[in-house]
Amino acid sequence: MGLSPKKGTYRVVLNEPHYKDLLFDLIPPPPITSSSHKSELVVMGFPTRVSSLTPSFCACHQKPVLGGYICPRCTSKICDLPTECDVCGLMLISSPHLARSYHHLFPVENFVEVPWNSMVSTECYACQIPYEKPPPPISSRSVQIPADASSGRYSCPKCLQHFCVDCDVFIHEVLHNCPGCLGMTARNGHGDEMEM
Incomplete structure (x- = not known):
């Protein structure tokens, strides 16, 4: 059961796609509506995914793991994305994560x-x-179709x-x-x- 965007109402999750729909109703950031916002650059790194036969320590948990991501700045190993590198502080993100967040900032115009x-x-x-x-044209119709159909x-x-x-x-x-x-x-x- 989850809270819906309308205050005070709850919805029951029926299946996984329905759960995703309910979750995304609550979390998308609002679109940018004015151009008065100052743009700021955010330094991001796109790490390389690695998988090896011998475990090595990750910087985030200090535990040996087989797979993970390599930070492009300091080459330390990180378990999951998106995150901030624990060694150099670089924001690490994958391109699909970036694309998903970008869509909500500039929505497609209504058709x-x-x-x-x-x-x-x-x-x-x-x-x-x-x-x-x-x-069919109005003259050949026996039933009138509303003009706003x-x-x-x-x-x-x-x-x-x-x-x-x-x-x-x-x-x-x-x-x-x-x-x-x-x-x-x-x-x-x-x-x-x-x-x-």
């Missing part, structure tokens, strides 16, 4: 819903699954590609990158400048 009459694509840009057929298509405001609702959710909650914007960056020859 805008595409109305039926602005439909230009027939399939989702990400999963390539065809969209539903648009409703959802089309199930969403457009990225930057690259203008259309996505289905499932891909929209996946992009914002898991991927943290728009495939259309990344494709545009790669086509322009700037593939090494992708957002994380």
